[in-house]
Amino acid sequence: MENRGMEPKGPLNASIVEAFDLLPPQLQTAARYMLDRPDDVALLSMREQARRAGVPPATMTRLAKRLGLDGYDTVRELYAGAVRAGTLGFAGKAGVQVEAQALHGERALAAEMATALSRQIAALAEPAALDRLADAASRLHEARRVYCLGLRSCHAAAWHFHYMLSLLGDKTVMLDDAGGTGLDAIRDAGKADALLVASVEPYARATIEAARYAAERDVPVVALTDSEVSPLAQIASNTILVATASPSFFHTMTPLLAVAEILAALVAGRGGAKALAALEHTEAQLAAFGVHLPRRNGR
Amino acid sequence: MENRGMEPKGPLNASIVEAFDLLPPQLQTAARYMLDRPDDVALLSMREQARRAGVPPATMTRLAKRLGLDGYDTVRELYAGAVRAGTLGFAGKAGVQVEAQALHGERALAAEMATALSRQIAALAEPAALDRLADAASRLHEARRVYCLGLRSCHAAAWHFHYMLSLLGDKTVMLDDAGGTGLDAIRDAGKADALLVASVEPYARATIEAARYAAERDVPVVALTDSEVSPLAQIASNTILVATASPSFFHTMTPLLAVAEILAALVAGRGGAKALAALEHTEAQLAAFGVHLPRRNGR
DNA sequence: CCAGATTTGCAACAAATGAATCCTACTGAT
DNA sequence: ATCAGTAGGATTCATTTGTTGCAAATCTGG
Numbered sequence: 001m002e003n004r005g006m007e008p009k010g011p012l013n014a015s016i017v018e019a020f021d022l023l024p025p026q027l028q029t030a031a032r033y034m035l036d037r038p039d040d041v042a043l044l045s046m047r048e049q050a051r052r053a054g055v056p057p058a059t060m061t062r063l064a065k066r067l068g069l070d071g072y073d074t075v076r077e078l079y080a081g082a083v084r085a086g087t088l089g090f091a092g093k094a095g096v097q098v099e100a101q102a103l104h105g106e107r108a109l110a111a112e113m114a115t116a117l118s119r120q121i122a123a124l125a126e127p128a129a130l131d132r133l134a135d136a137a138s139r140l141h142e143a144r145r146v147y148c149l150g151l152r153s154c155h156a157a158a159w160h161f162h163y164m165l166s167l168l169g170d171k172t173v174m175l176d177d178a179g180g181t182g183l184d185a186i187r188d189a190g191k192a193d194a195l196l197v198a199s200v201e202p203y204a205r206a207t208i209e210a211a212r213y214a215a216e217r218d219v220p221v222v223a224l225t226d227s228e229v230s231p232l233a234q235i236a237s238n239t240i241l242v243a244t245a246s247p248s249f250f251h252t253m254t255p256l257l258a259v260a261e262i263l264a265a266l267v268a269g270r271g272g273a274k275a276l277a278a279l280e281h282t283e284a285q286l287a288a289f290g291v292h293l294p295r296r297n298g299r
Numbered sequence: 300m301e302n303r304g305m306e307p308k309g310p311l312n313a314s315i316v317e318a319f320d321l322l323p324p325q326l327q328t329a330a331r332y333m334l335d336r337p338d339d340v341a342l343l344s345m346r347e348q349a350r351r352a353g354v355p356p357a358t359m360t361r362l363a364k365r366l367g368l369d370g371y372d373t374v375r376e377l378y379a380g381a382v383r384a385g386t387l388g389f390a391g392k393a394g395v396q397v398e399a400q401a402l403h404g405e406r407a408l409a410a411e412m413a414t415a416l417s418r419q420i421a422a423l424a425e426p427a428a429l430d431r432l433a434d435a436a437s438r439l440h441e442a443r444r445v446y447c448l449g450l451r452s453c454h455a456a457a458w459h460f461h462y463m464l465s466l467l468g469d470k471t472v473m474l475d476d477a478g479g480t481g482l483d484a485i486r487d488a489g490k491a492d493a494l495l496v497a498s499v500e501p502y503a504r505a506t507i508e509a510a511r512y513a514a515e516r517d518v519p520v521v522a523l524t525d526s527e528v529s530p531l532a533q534i535a536s537n538t539i540l541v542a543t544a545s546p547s548f549f550h551t552m553t554p555l556l557a558v559a560e561i562l563a564a565l566v567a568g569r570g571g572a573k574a575l576a577a578l579e580h581t582e583a584q585l586a587a588f589g590v591h592l593p594r595r596n597g598r
Numbered sequence: 599c600c601a602g603a604t605t606t607g608c609a610a611c612a613a614a615t616g617a618a619t620c621c622t623a624c625t626g627a628t
Numbered sequence: 629a630t631c632a633g634t635a636g637g638a639t640t641c642a643t644t645t646g647t648t649g650c651a652a653a654t655c656t657g658g
Contacts, residue, residue, distance in 0.1 A: 017527050208592060
């Protein structure tokens with residue numbers, strides 16, 4: 001993040017991209033950082049950027065020279081100029097832009113979807129929503145095990161939540177229908193566990209039934225759903241509401257995923273240093289398996 | 300610490316104006332400079348600002364303390380934050396909220412994540428991004444079949460794209476590693492097909508290799524990735540960039556899902572009435588199977 | 599496998615930064 | 629006229645900054 005954005009145009013992006021392939025690995029990570037967070041380049045000291053990029057300070061200087069500039073100060077002046085000119089500005093304008101300049105057809109739809117999503121997600125920062133998120137995170141944190149359930153359109157969010165927490169340990173269990181075994185694993189859930197369940201209209205019967213089953217067994221149910229009066233909301237002990245309306249004729253699941261990610265982050269945050277250690281352990285394991293392409297440094 | 304939603308410029312403007320009359324002359328010139336050039340406050344060193352304002356450096360420090368802050372570094376951090384968020388206006392409202400009403404700990408993190416996501420997604424409405432989305436949609440629409448690939452953290456987005464389009468017919472094929480069969484199905488892809496592939500840092504080796512394989516066979520590759528210089532971007536014929544930065548220590552996949560949804564909507568839109576008919580057909584089938592709860596369900 | 603070139607990290611450096619201190623100049627009330 | 633009390637400037641100090649030199653590590657071609 002930071003900010004940074006979908007297409008963070010830095011003044012040097014062109015040069016960087018062009019030279020990138022011929023750059024040695026460390027310089028690539030530095031270059032990459034500059035591409036990813038142009039506002040940092042303008043606002044932070046060089047050493048601080050080096051710290052965040054995970055390279056020694058010298059690398060930043062070397063990169064600057066490699067790009068044909070005098071030193072890193074020159075780089076920063078360039079990016080500062082872009083900030084002043086508003087070239088770096090991400091969105092914001094976009095919202096206005098969409099309404100002002102008449103976009104037509106496909107582009108208009110895409111732009112409308114993007115701005116709609118943006119608003120819906122921004123709504124999650126409202127105090128009421130924050131309270132619900134914090135409460136839910138607390139429930140999930142206290143649970144011995146968290147069962148994750150989401151079918152059909154809600155599968156992506158539930159699965160992703162499970163995936164994120166699985167990086168920190170084996171606290172979560174994904175409930176899915178693979179192999180026709182149904183959602184049997186929910187039978188193991190007890191009072192000390194919790195069920196994270198996502199469902200939006202039209203509510204999948206299997207989802208609701210599983211949630212009901214869990215609730216009857218006094219398993220705390222954390223529901224991600226689309227309405228205060230959804231069948232899930234009535235079962236659940238915690239409910240988080242997400243918007244699903246969209247300019248297209250599909251429902252959107254993006255706010256749902258956003259909530260899933262925020263919840264996962266909060267739960268992980270409660271884990272504190274232990275969670276971080278677990279994450280590093282996982283990463284080390286993955287690295288040992290060669291799952292990922294080599295990345296010349298961490299962070 | 301009052302905050303009215305949308306001050307035109309600096310985050311301290313209100314405090315400054317309020318205190319201005321009671322300020323000694325030299326501090327006033329310093330204060331005026333801060334009011335006039337908020338950009339400089341964020342981008343220049345304190346001494347440099349003092350130089351330009353025509354006051355000794357000490358004055359700037361004194362002004363900062365006079366405003367109730369620790370020192371001038373604090374001032375600059377504030378203005379830097381405003382540049383990151385404020386210059387763009389729009390969802391920044393919530394961001395201001397975070398700073399204004401002292402949110403602490405968990406809620407603050409949640410709020411920051413939400414606003415960051417909101418901004419990252421809003422960035423998708425920028426013209427450059429819209430172009431890329433439209434081009435990619437065109438590619439996918441023309442393809443006979445669309446193979447969808449995303450492993451690990453990118454699985455959710457790839458799967459959801461597949462799911463959405465699967466509601467409209469069987470044009471898409473999901474490539475996953477289930478059952479250890481690997482990504483073999485990609486072998487069936489040909490020139491007339493397309494591969495939609497998502498991968499962000501750290502790039503999963505299998506994903507990149509599969510994409511490379513496809514590209515070598517002249518299968519058009521539409522890449523959803525996080526950087527212009529990601530290994531995917533170099534392979535792909537179409538690239539769409541998404542932000543993954545997040546205040547939490549996880550990468551966020553929400554913008555990725557947003558792109559997936561927008562793409563699916565665009566592709567569906569190109570299908571026109573036929574797509575809609577297919578959707579209704581699917582829904583009828585699902586209803587026949589009793590997959591969903593009856594719609595009128597409340598209370 | 600090795601020589602040669604390149605890349606990389608560390609330590610050192612001078613220059614700058616932001617803040618603290620000291621001291622003079624000024625104010626206004628008595 | 630005196631004398632607090634503040635303002636403002638210069639000086640100083642401990643940090644931090646951006647850069648460079650050098651040696652170890654790494655890669656490359658023969």
